Amino acid sequence: DSGVTQTPKHLITATGQRVTLRCSPRSGDLSVYWYQQSLDQGLQFLIQYYNGEERAKGNILERFSAQQFPDLHSELNLSSLELGDSALYFCASSVTGDYTGELFFGEGSRLTVL
């Protein structure tokens, strides 16, 4: 158990819909990261927050947005969903915003768009 909690674990929805994925970081971790893993692909970095502020942005589509709340939990919002958005979405957390140490990953939220 990494201490990072992601909900929901599985989500099935239709094209054009909007979903919200939630992440609670490990206690004490200030930084939250979102990654997308599509079939046979590596982990694609989407976005990072540190203590409520956006820290770094990766290949995140304009249809996607995220935020980190004062209690440090984070939400990833995916809208106008397309079939290609079907993927495993991971949240990770770390104490600092740097990558010299390990990231702690949640179990992921599997999104299926039909």
Add this chain to the structure above:
Amino acid sequence: DQQVKQNSPSLSVQEGRISILNCDYTNSMFDYFLWYKKYPAEGPTFLISISSIKDKNEDGRFTVFLNKSAKHLSLHIVPSQPGDSAVYFCAASVRIQGAQKLVFGQGTRLTINP
């Protein structure tokens, strides 16, 4: 632009022998390299890391080697055990515009045969 590549999607090794997982990168600005291990239905977990100023880091059965001139990273597991069967991701970090970013490879599925 795949900056971190794991060219072998899968690898099969006999129990007790050495497993060698390889990773190539293109960006000479990467300053930290990490290996993560992922079991099915779980998030990736940190395994071992190495700074770009070193060429070797060892932790028990796991050793990571870095060849900067060849832009090549490898993970050695010896002796290999059945519990090592998992997907292994190579990752590299770089500081871009004041923020650290982590780039993952596509992963290599390691199977340890009894």
